[in-house]
Amino acid sequence: MSNTPLLTVTLVVQDQKDVIENTLTSLYECGDISFELFVIDDASSDGSDEVIQSVLDYYQHEQTFYYEHGQRSGRGHALNEALLQSNGSLFWAPETISEINESQLVASLNRLEGAREPGIVQRHELPADQSGWLGLVKRNQWPTDGAFIWNLEQLPGVRRYFNPFLDSYGAMELAERMTGIPFLFSDQPWSRPSPMEDIPPPSSALRQEMLFTLLRKLKGAGSKRNTILKALQSLETQEPPLSERDFEIEMLNKAVALKKDGRFNAALELIEEVLEDRPSHPAAKQLKIQLLEKKRRFVEASELKHEVNKKVLSEQKKDEEHAESGEGETSGDIEPAEITLIIPTAVHGKGALEHCLLSVSEHCNLSGVELIVIDNASLDDTHDYLQELQEKQFLRCRVITNRQNRGFAASVNQGLEKAETPYACIMHNDVEFSSDGLGQLKKIMEAHPEYALVGPAADKTYNPDQSTRNIDSEGPGLVPAEYIDSFCMMLRTDTGLRMDEHYELAFFEDIDLCFQARTAGHKVGIAPHVQVTHHLGTTTFPLDLDTESRQYWKNVSYFNEKWGIEKFSEQELKALSNFDQLLALDELVNPLFPEEEIKAQFARLFTDEMRTEIFNSEHDPETLCRLVHLFMVMNKRDILRRFEDRLEGIELPATLIYQLVRFYFDRNIYSRCLYYLDQLESPNESLRADLYRLAIYIENKNFEEAIPLLRHLLDQAPANPTLYKLAGDIHKFNGNEEEAASFHRLAGQINPFKFDETPTDAFGFER
Numbered sequence: 001m002s003n004t005p006l007l008t009v010t011l012v013v014q015d016q017k018d019v020i021e022n023t024l025t026s027l028y029e030c031g032d033i034s035f036e037l038f039v040i041d042d043a044s045s046d047g048s049d050e051v052i053q054s055v056l057d058y059y060q061h062e063q064t065f066y067y068e069h070g071q072r073s074g075r076g077h078a079l080n081e082a083l084l085q086s087n088g089s090l091f092w093a094p095e096t097i098s099e100i101n102e103s104q105l106v107a108s109l110n111r112l113e114g115a116r117e118p119g120i121v122q123r124h125e126l127p128a129d130q131s132g133w134l135g136l137v138k139r140n141q142w143p144t145d146g147a148f149i150w151n152l153e154q155l156p157g158v159r160r161y162f163n164p165f166l167d168s169y170g171a172m173e174l175a176e177r178m179t180g181i182p183f184l185f186s187d188q189p190w191s192r193p194s195p196m197e198d199i200p201p202p203s204s205a206l207r208q209e210m211l212f213t214l215l216r217k218l219k220g221a222g223s224k225r226n227t228i229l230k231a232l233q234s235l236e237t238q239e240p241p242l243s244e245r246d247f248e249i250e251m252l253n254k255a256v257a258l259k260k261d262g263r264f265n266a267a268l269e270l271i272e273e274v275l276e277d278r279p280s281h282p283a284a285k286q287l288k289i290q291l292l293e294k295k296r297r298f299v300e301a302s303e304l305k306h307e308v309n310k311k312v313l314s315e316q317k318k319d320e321e322h323a324e325s326g327e328g329e330t331s332g333d334i335e336p337a338e339i340t341l342i343i344p345t346a347v348h349g350k351g352a353l354e355h356c357l358l359s360v361s362e363h364c365n366l367s368g369v370e371l372i373v374i375d376n377a378s379l380d381d382t383h384d385y386l387q388e389l390q391e392k393q394f395l396r397c398r399v400i401t402n403r404q405n406r407g408f409a410a411s412v413n414q415g416l417e418k419a420e421t422p423y424a425c426i427m428h429n430d431v432e433f434s435s436d437g438l439g440q441l442k443k444i445m446e447a448h449p450e451y452a453l454v455g456p457a458a459d460k461t462y463n464p465d466q467s468t469r470n471i472d473s474e475g476p477g478l479v480p481a482e483y484i485d486s487f488c489m490m491l492r493t494d495t496g497l498r499m500d501e502h503y504e505l506a507f508f509e510d511i512d513l514c515f516q517a518r519t520a521g522h523k524v525g526i527a528p529h530v531q532v533t534h535h536l537g538t539t540t541f542p543l544d545l546d547t548e549s550r551q552y553w554k555n556v557s558y559f560n561e562k563w564g565i566e567k568f569s570e571q572e573l574k575a576l577s578n579f580d581q582l583l584a585l586d587e588l589v590n591p592l593f594p595e596e597e598i599k600a601q602f603a604r605l606f607t608d609e610m611r612t613e614i615f616n617s618e619h620d621p622e623t624l625c626r627l628v629h630l631f632m633v634m635n636k637r638d639i640l641r642r643f644e645d646r647l648e649g650i651e652l653p654a655t656l657i658y659q660l661v662r663f664y665f666d667r668n669i670y671s672r673c674l675y676y677l678d679q680l681e682s683p684n685e686s687l688r689a690d691l692y693r694l695a696i697y698i699e700n701k702n703f704e705e706a707i708p709l710l711r712h713l714l715d716q717a718p719a720n721p722t723l724y725k726l727a728g729d730i731h732k733f734n735g736n737e738e739e740a741a742s743f744h745r746l747a748g749q750i751n752p753f754k755f756d757e758t759p760t761d762a763f764g765f766e767r
Contacts, residue, residue, distance in 0.1 A: 005063060007035040007109060007149075008088035012078040015046040016096065019194040021055055022533070023097040026191075028059040029459050030102050031469060033109070036063040038082040043072040060683065076164040083160065089113065089153050093171065094146030096194035099434060099533075103473070105190035112151050112184060119150045119175065120184035122191075126175055130214060130224055133176055134231060137210045140201045145171040146193055163213075168199050169206060176213050195362065200256040204235050211235070252283055259287070264294050293358070300392070305361045337396065338368040338422055339438055339490075342415035345429045345539070346376035346405050347719035347750060350385050352430045352538045357394075359432040365439050371395035372418055374411035376402045377749045379719060404752040408486065409499035409509035419493055428487045430538035431458075440530045441490040444478055452495045452522030453514055455484035457529075460536035471528040479526045482518070486510030487534045495522060500562075504753040506540050508555040515563055542719035543751060544688065548658060550592055551754075557593035567595050578605050579613070583623070586630040591659060594633050602634055611639070621650045629656060632663050652676075654684035661692055670696045687713070691722050698729050706730060721750035 009027060013020055027037060039056070041049050049068060056064055065085070069078070079093055090112055112120045124143035127133045136142070148171040152160065159177050162170040175183065193199075202210075215228050251270050258267035268291045274284040285304060292301035341360070345353050353373070360366070371394070373386055389397040400414050412426050423442055437456055445454055457468045463485040464470060489510065491497060497516055503509040514524045537546070545551055560567070567588050573581050582605050589598045619627065624646055631640040644660075657676045664672040673696060677689055690713055697706035707730065714723055728743030747755040 005034045005036040005088045006113065007033060007090045007092060008038065008082070008086040009035050010038045010079060010082040010086075010091070010093040011040070012075045012093070012095075013039065013041045013044055013048050013052065014072070014075070015044045015048060017044070017046045017048045017051055019096045020048055021051050022194060023094070024052070024055045024059075025459075026097040026100045028055075028061055029469075030100055030105070032102060032106060036087055037061065037065070038085070039064065039066045040078045040081065041066075041068045042075070042078050043069045074164065075167045076162045076170050079162040079170060080164060083152075083162070086152065089151070091150040091152050092146075092148070094191060094193070095144060095168075095199060097146070098192045098194045100191045101189065104186070104188050108149060108184075108186050108190050111186075112149060115151060115184065116154060117151060117184045118154045118178050118181055119148050120186055121175075122147045122186045122189045125185050126183050128180065128182065130179065130227075133179060133210075133214060134227065137202075137207055137214075137231070142169050142172050142202055143175075144169065144193070144199050146191060147171070148175065149190075150174075163209070166206070166209065169202060173210060173213055176210060177217070179214070179217060200259070201253060203253070203257070208232060208235055252287065255287055255291075259291060259294070264291050267291055301358070301361075336368065337370040337420070339370070339442055340415070340419035340421045340424045340493075341369060341371045341395070341438070342374070342412055342419065342424055342426050343371070343429050344374040344376060344408055344411035344415075345382060346378060347539065347542055348380045349378060349429050349539055350380045350382040352535065353382065354385065356427070356429050356431055357389075359434070360395075360438070363433040364436045366395060369395055369438060370421065371397045372400065372415040373397065374400045374402065374406075374414055376405040376407075376411060379746075379750070404749050405505065407501070407503070407505040407753070409503050410501045412486075412509075413498050413501065416491075416493065416498060422493060423490055424493050425488065425490045426486060427489075428534070428539070430535040431488050432533040432535070434531070434533065437488070437530050437532055438490075441527060444525075444527050444530075445490060445492060448478060448523075448525070449492075450523050451478070451525050452492050452497060452517040452520075453484060453489050453524045454478070454527055455487075455489040455525075456527050457531045458485075458487060458534040460534045461485045461487060462536075466526055466528075468531055471531075473529075475528060477527060477529055479528060481514075481524050481526045483511040483514035484524060484526060486513075487536070488532055489513075492522075495520070502558055503555050505543065505551055505751060506545055506555075507552045508559045512559060512562070542717060544691070544720055544722060548655065553590055553592040557590050557595070560590075560595070567598055568601075570601075573601070578610060581605055582610070582630065583626055586626045586633075589630070589633055591629070591633050599634065602630075606634075615642070619646075624650065625653065625656055629659065632660065652679060654680060657684075658688065661689075665692060665695070668699075670699065687717055687720070691720075691726075694726055695722075698726055698733070701733060703730065703733075719750065721747040721755055724750065725755050 011020070011023060016023075024039070027035070039052055041052060052066065056066060067081070073081075082093075083091065090109060108120050108122070121143060124147055126143075127136055145168075150171075155178075159174070161174075163173045166173060211228055211232050215225065215232075218225050218228075251274050255267040255270040258264075258270070268288065271284050271288045271291065274281055275288065278284070289301050289304050292304065343353065343356065357371075360369075371389075373389075375382055375386060383401070386397070386399045389395075390399060398418060400411075400418070402411070402414075406414075415426075416424055423445060425438055425441065441454055441456065445451060448454075455466060457466050457471050459468050461467055463481075463483065465479070465481055466485055486509065495517065497513060497520075499509045500512050500516075501509075503512065517524055540546065559565070568584070573584060576584060582602070585598055585602055585605075589595065614627065624643065628640060628643050628647065631643060657680055660676045661673045664670070664676075673692055677692060680689055690709065694706055694709050694713065697703070697709065706726075710723065710727055710730065713720070714727070717723060724743045724747040728740040728747065731737075731743060732740035744755065
């Protein structure tokens with residue numbers, strides 16, 4: 001089977017730090033499309049390169065090629081650079097991506113593959129002759145590069161290039177060179193651009209270039225040539241005095257140009273001039289919103305969005321037969337709240353929270369919505385941002401401030417105690433809406449009073465049933481479920497349900513809440529056609545919390561014990577040989593908190609005869625690794641060491657390496673820790689590996705190695721509590737008691753469950 005991709009995607013990045021992560025993620029989440037990706041950072045200076053590298057490291061896409069330009073060459077040059085190296089027969093160069101309709105993209109690629117047309121265009125029908133192109137050149141709305149997918153096999157070699165002097169609308173200029181050759185057309189878009197990145201309307205210089213392209217296609221004199229020359233002359237002379245409407249358009253175009261150059265204050269002044277004469281000018285308001293967001297004046301931007309959205313909704317209601325009684329109310333009227341949006345935030349969560357609330361204000365009907373944010377002793381300027389939200393009365397915002405990170409469950413309970421609405425939407429701060437998800441979930445719950453909890457689908461979730469990849473587009477609008485993920489869950493507040501705070505910082509408190517609901521006779525469901533974007537791990541990963549962490553396995557143990565979850569069926573086990581039963585136990589056991597019934601089963605199976613049999617048998621690498629893991633979990637040190645010797649020359653899974661490192665670190669056997677850390681391949685090196693090395697340096701008082709590494713890691717992971725614990729340890733070793741206490745307090749502020757006043761080692765284990 002050939003590895004040649006069908007599609008080549010090219011992204012030219014020019015100072016797009018705020019949008020490039022979502023653009024890349026949208027592409028990598030397309031599981032059914034074979035594509036190669038060229039990412040060209042065209043001399044960005046805003047930190048785009050760090051975001052790009054982080055996403056590329058996370059996804060490890062084998063056919064991604066990343067290039068960095070030292071000096072800006074322009075979008076046209078960069079696209080041609082990718083064209084020369086392209087292996088795909090189809091070529092797509094979107095400016096940005098907010099979301100991809102994967103099924104529609106697949107359908108468009110299938111239509112284009114093997115077709116005779118040079119490309120397919122979404123939502124724009126291209127002219128067939130010169131007069132049509134002249135008309136299109138005069139318009140203000142042109143199809144952008146992302147609206148085209150090119151069939152390279154049908155592009156003549158002499159025309160297969162992008163105009164190197166154009167920094168926008170290069171695809172339209174290429175299409176214009178194909179005048180007379182029909183394109184395929186798709187009325188259903190396969191992608192949408194990011195709302196945070198705007199391509200300015202065509203300038204006079206760009207229109208000139210398009211007219212010159214038309215002119216170059218003509219041979220000799222004639223009426224067609226004269227028509228183009230007249231159009232060029234009208235562009236140059238700018239002809240009659242500007243009317244009032246033309247003046248507004250000119251002001252807006254100037255503002256757009258200033259925005260593109262980064263002169264946001266000057267652009268805002270021009271927009272204010274337009275709005276002074278025409279306060280309801282829709283284009284001016286939209287541009288003002290974008291400028292306010294660029295200046296990070298998010299609250300004002302949200303208020304203006306709300307004002308615009310409310311006016312649109314009000315106008316729509318006038319045309320509906322069943323208009324609600326309050327349709328004539330002014331923007332100052334306060335409607336009774338029906339939904340309380342509860343969002344805990346911690347550490348460096350301001351950026352995620354801002355994007356979350358922007359998406360809420362942009363896509364959700366905010367009438368009847370109030371907001372409660374629980375600030376768990378954030379380390380950044382979240383406090384100032386929340387104070388601003390309150391001063392501006394954004395969603396009647398209320399703030400609960402904790403001096404330490406109380407964890408997700410306790411924070412949610414704090415919000416629920418303050419909520420006085422029929423519904424509460426519990427949400428992570430790294431969720432983004434692309435539709436009125438709050439309103440949709442509320443309508444579903446109103447129609448199904450037997451449901452206590454309902455959640456949407458998302459691109460990333462710990463619950464496979466909520467993954468957008470597994471959603472049947474023709475399936476029902478509400479599906480019963482055992483549990484839902486807490487990234488977004490709407491709760492009926494009259495149930496009195498609360499989260500169990502024994503789960504501390506995170507993991508399983510959401511499943512536990514669903515079990516409580518079902519035990520009380522309520523239903524739990526998934527609304528698969530309500531979909532959100534979830535930037536999974538934005539808060540938990542910086543806290544060193546994942547499914548390999550001690551917190552996770554501690555909560556697994558507590559959850560299973562609380563709800564009486566059986567780890568295995570003795571009858572099913574007995575159907576296996578004794579040796580296979582042992583291997584089955586390895587798959588079932590909690591690696592950090594082994595269950596008593598499994599330990600008892602292990603003791604029953606691991607007889608002297610079994611020990612001899614295992615020692616005298618040859619085992620394949622996979623079985624050896626499973627045995628090593630099992631003996632490690634059961635703390636059989638003598639047997640473990642004998643089997644570790646057999647691992648020589650075997651490439652070990654990274655998960656096993658980290659488990660062995662943790663095992664020996666807990667027992668202060670640092671030489672074995674370093675032995676296994678050195679076996680990690682570079683793709684599997686992680687913050688956790690560096691934390692172990694740092695802790696070992698400190699324990700060995702090797703401060704020459706420890707201090708530079710600590711500084712580096714604090715730059716990379718400024719929210720990690722273990723780093724502050726280790727920094728405090730260094731100061732304590734050197735007699736700096738005040739500094740040590742300060743760093744230790746910070747560690748306890750971020751994770752008080754792990755770093756309280758009890759003396760602990762670097763990873764929070766009691767000494």
